[in-house]
Amino acid sequence: MSEHFSSTLHTGSDHSGQVDAVVVGAGFAGLYMLYKLRLLGLRVQVFEANADVGGTWYANRYPGLRCDAESVEYSYSWSEDLQQDWCWSERFATQPEILSYIRHVAERFDLRRHIQFDTRVSSAVFDEARGLWQVRTDQGNAISARYFIMASGCLSSARLPSFEGLETFEGDCYHTVDWPKAGVDFRGKRVGIIGTGSTGVQLIPVAAQQAEHLYVFQRTPAYVVPARNAPLEADYVSRIKNDYVAIRAVARQQGLGLYPRPTESAVEVSPETREQTFERQWSVGGPQFMFTYKDMLTNKEANQYAVDFLHRKIRSIVTRPEVADELCSHDYPVGAKRICVGTDYYETYNRDNVSLVNVRKSPIERIVPKGIRTRDGDYALDAIVFATGYDAMTGALLDVDIRGLGGRRLADKWAAGPQNYLGVSVSEFPNFFMITGPGSPSVFSNVVLSIEQHVDWVSDCLQYMQEKGWSRVAVKEQAVLDWVEHVNQVANSTLIPQANSWYVGANIPGKPRVFMPYVGGVGPFRKKCDAEAESGYASFEFSAV
Ligand code: NA7
Numbered sequence: 413m414s415e416h417f418s419s420t421l422h423t424g425s426d427h428s429g430q431v432d433a434v435v436v437g438a439g440f441a442g443l444y445m446l447y448k449l450r451l452l453g454l455r456v457q458v459f460e461a462n463a464d465v466g467g468t469w470y471a472n473r474y475p476g477l478r479c480d481a482e483s484v485e486y487s488y489s490w491s492e493d494l495q496q497d498w499c500w501s502e503r504f505a506t507q508p509e510i511l512s513y514i515r516h517v518a519e520r521f522d523l524r525r526h527i528q529f530d531t532r533v534s535s536a537v538f539d540e541a542r543g544l545w546q547v548r549t550d551q552g553n554a555i556s557a558r559y560f561i562m563a564s565g566c567l568s569s570a571r572l573p574s575f576e577g578l579e580t581f582e583g584d585c586y587h588t589v590d591w592p593k594a595g596v597d598f599r600g601k602r603v604g605i606i607g608t609g610s611t612g613v614q615l616i617p618v619a620a621q622q623a624e625h626l627y628v629f630q631r632t633p634a635y636v637v638p639a640r641n642a643p644l645e646a647d648y649v650s651r652i653k654n655d656y657v658a659i660r661a662v663a664r665q666q667g668l669g670l671y672p673r674p675t676e677s678a679v680e681v682s683p684e685t686r687e688q689t690f691e692r693q694w695s696v697g698g699p700q701f702m703f704t705y706k707d708m709l710t711n712k713e714a715n716q717y718a719v720d721f722l723h724r725k726i727r728s729i730v731t732r733p734e735v736a737d738e739l740c741s742h743d744y745p746v747g748a749k750r751i752c753v754g755t756d757y758y759e760t761y762n763r764d765n766v767s768l769v770n771v772r773k774s775p776i777e778r779i780v781p782k783g784i785r786t787r788d789g790d791y792a793l794d795a796i797v798f799a800t801g802y803d804a805m806t807g808a809l810l811d812v813d814i815r816g817l818g819g820r821r822l823a824d825k826w827a828a829g830p831q832n833y834l835g836v837s838v839s840e841f842p843n844f845f846m847i848t849g850p851g852s853p854s855v856f857s858n859v860v861l862s863i864e865q866h867v868d869w870v871s872d873c874l875q876y877m878q879e880k881g882w883s884r885v886a887v888k889e890q891a892v893l894d895w896v897e898h899v900n901q902v903a904n905s906t907l908i909p910q911a912n913s914w915y916v917g918a919n920i921p922g923k924p925r926v927f928m929p930y931v932g933g934v935g936p937f938r939k940k941c942d943a944e945a946e947s948g949y950a951s952f953e954f955s956a957v
Pocket of ligand 1: 573607608609611629630632750771776800801919
């Protein structure tokens with residue numbers, strides 16, 4: 413162990429003073445990062461804004477919330493005992509079940525003692541002379557650390573559009589990202605939900621069962637495939653557990669996990685075959701619909717076949733043709749915004765107590781004391797729910813005032829987009845790492861496995877530094893420029909950048925339109941990261957100061 417590292421395991425939280433590493437966030441990423449850093453013998457302080465572990469799975473509690481990745485996959489793979497012991501009860505886990513899993517991990521590996529909760533990191537400034545990050549929090553902590561690691565999540569900075577008159581509303585307002593712990597009773601209420609992304613799609617059917625009347629304010633229709641959620645059968649679970657090591661190995665290389673990689677092209681099969689195949693995927697349910705054909709995200713014609721199939725499904729389910737028409741999207745390829753996975757979503761629009769309001773045709777003008785005013789009229793409401801999403805991928809990073817060499821602010825460096833290398837490192841910001849940052853597969857993968865890959869890579873890099881006696885690492889500018897170009901090239905070879913999605917920052921006024929996730933696949937991405945390590949981190953500069 414190098415002299416630059418502590419030789420003893422830290423056994424308690426330092427609220428001030430110095431540690432080896434500060435980690436921001438105690439969700440899936442922060443917890444595993446903490447675990448790995450402790451294995452290196454480092455003194456670690458984790459700061460978490462919420463009152464407990466879980467990250468986005470702690471803050472989001474709206475009814476209907478489930479993961480849209482299969483539960484047997486959306487879990488840590490780094491402990492064989494853990495993955496053998498834990499039993500998921502349903503195909504797509506509910507938020508309470510995921511949260512209890514994360515809490516179990518925190519307890520099982522004794523992680524909580526290094527986490528300070530209810531504490532938001534406000535700034536991190538690199539002190540060049542000392543080679544240390546000076547980290548401050550909203551609770552008055554001032555702590556220095558050799559390494560500063562943002563494990564703050566891709567979807568954790570909530571977005572509330574600036575609706576005029578919001579403060580005049582006399583009813584109740586909720587944002588799905590900050591749902592009251594005690595729950596919300598919509599019985600007897602006229603409820604408006606703004607937003608039909610994954611969140612709105614999950615909440616709408618549940619809210620419709622309670623509300624006296626539900627108004628859905630839709631700007632862009634989502635493509636929604638049925639979840640077909642069900643309890644997990646014991647023999648299925650035991651088959652998975654017997655094969656877990658092999659299943660994880662496949663998932664790490666291709667990113668589709670349980671879903672076989674499609675080999676056929678949608679444009680090369682007969683119309684009858686295509687229809688049958690789409691129909692089969694529809695009946696299986698879940699996000700694997702996007703993996704029906706290999707070219708659905710790269711070939712316009714292939715994508716249009718999928719769109720046409722989904723439109724036929726919508727029209728077959730929704731009984732009022734004019735409502736079905738409004739639910740069909742015509743202005744972006746399916747999958748270019750994240751495909752939504754729902755339960756009874758389209759069926760909900762057949763209920764007498766549900767109305768769809770097309771706010772693209774008749775935009776919301778303002779919130780008024782009694783409800784929402786659109787161009788074509790007022791909607792009287794007792795409650796408004798904002799399911800308006802996140803400042804994705806960069807929001808949580810830039811919520812912290814991070815300053816690197818020469819006091820340069822990360823927000824300024826990223827004024828034209830999140831320039832970094834492998835989604836993990838930023839030039840001029842030594843000893844600063846991001847877990848699943850922009851430029852990595854993150855939201856385009858089973859994010860838990862992507863988190864593991866990034867955490868492993870960072871801890872391997874730190875171990876390498878320990879062995880070499882180095883204490884400072886910074887990526888070279890050229891590597892960043894090359895990586896950003898590669899990320900864009902790969903994205904532009906697909907249809908994905910064509911939608912006004914949060915992938916390109918289009919949901920945030922003023923945010924530069926830059927494609928953020930890496931869509932080249934987790935296998936190729938892993939190979940690039942491994943090659944970087946095997947080259948002795950050729951794209952990085954190390955020093956002992
Ligand atoms: P999303 O996917 O960003 O969806 C937000 C929704 O809110 C979307 O339908 C937006 O319409 C709508 N929205 C946002 N601002 C407005 C205004 N001003 N007026 C009307 N409608 C608006 O967020 P989610 O929380 O649903 O899902 C995010 C991810 O979390 C999801 O992909 C999963 O990975 C988990 P728009 O499409 O912008 O026209």
